[in-house]
Amino acid sequence: MIKIIFSFSFLIISNVLCAQNLEKSAIENEFRLTGDSISFPLTIVNAFPFISGEVNGVKGKFMFDTGHQGALAINNNIVPLSSQKAHGNGFVASGQQFEKYTNDTIDDVRLVNGLHFQNLKQIPSANYDFLQDNITPDCIGYIGYDFFKGYTFKLDYAKRKLTFYKHTQERESSKDFLAGEKVLAILDFEIRNLPNIPMIKVKVDDVEMLGLFDTGGSYGLLEFTDKDSEKLVKRKFLKEYGKDGYDEDLFVLNKVRISNQFTTDFIGIHKIEESSQFKKAIGVAEDNLLILSYRFLSKYKTVWDYDHKKIYVLEY
Structure with missing residues (x-):
């Protein structure tokens, strides 16, 4: 299974x-x-x-x-x-x-x-x-x-709280969902085949990949070509981390540059070998993928604004 x-x-x-x-x-x-x-x-x-x-x-x-x-x-x-x-x-x-x-x-x-x-x-x-x-x-x-x-x-894993704000002209100006928050980055994302999947550009060293935001993405997931995987392992950006509770391998991906705005590490994420059916369904042609889920979302508060295609990354 x-x-x-x-x-x-x-x-x-x-x-x-x-x-x-x-x-x-x-x-x-x-x-x-x-x-x-x-x-x-x-x-x-x-x-x-x-x-x-x-x-x-x-x-x-x-x-x-x-x-x-x-x-x-x-x-x-x-x-x-x-x-x-x-x-x-x-x-x-x-x-x-x-x-x-x-x-x-x-x-x-x-x-x-x-x-x-x-x-x-x-x-x-x-x-x-x-x-x-x-x-x-x-x-x-x-x-x-x-x-x-x-x-x-706004998704806040530390406080175990999810808050929704209806789009209005007043809110577009006031951005009350950012009141009292320290904004670390504002990520402009794109949408392809499906309106619910935000996509951004991500890079580790000189290896480019497509980043997908998903709350249903487990700890986070990697998919690399063999050539890029070997390159990142050799340069110590990609390392084995241990096992999860199901005895599945976990990995560390270091110095991930997100939308050319800020750099972070992913400690304890899964690696998958092939997802062609999934890629085809959402319109992904890129070979390398990084799914940003729990390891990212538990490290930062995030605000997801689909109407304006922006994700705000906030400091805890």
Whole structure:
């Protein structure tokens, strides 16, 4: 079984394209944030952030995964669902595959901060047992990008807090989400195939790579060509670090220059050998990848402004 999980999730296109479009519209119209400023307490489990809640009375935790484009997806391995309709197949970037379903109605979804949603239509579900087996046994699904579209969010792993700020003209001028913060860098990112995956340029010594921000990316992940990997090992920028709790190798990547603005180290991240299916899905032609997740996000507070394609890196 694959122990390394990184949870960019994708739908394999089938003959249900119209159903996919209906699903996306329904989710955006119903399971979405409202209000000006909303906070959630986070639970961090094995490097992944979770929001506690319940579906139809079944309590558990939703992974807050920016790599998941939809607003909500339910783990039907935990939550009994009686009106599922097969909807194609999906996969996550670390390789696990599953059959996808849609549900005519989900009666009740509650989140830990008191938000309450009822009679949600055309909500997706799948068997996410690999999240239960490898991360937490009470994972009841995902919360992703479409839930907070139109909001900037601040991610604070030290305080275990996630805060959303609705985009307004006043906020664009005031930037109240930066009040009292020390800004270390403002990273301009690009978007390719998918609107939820921020991409930036990253460099170690003379080795260039593409950096992807993802809260569902485990500790962080590297993919290098053999030639560049050997070069970085020889120059002592890339080193073995030890093992994680699943006996998977961890590595150190030193002196990483991010968007030509600041330099940091990544201590204890995974290395993957090949991810062509994942790269094709998100529009990546570069050979070398660095997925910035827990090891970066626990070191700095970050503010993600999708509307203006900026990530603010803040000092703790």
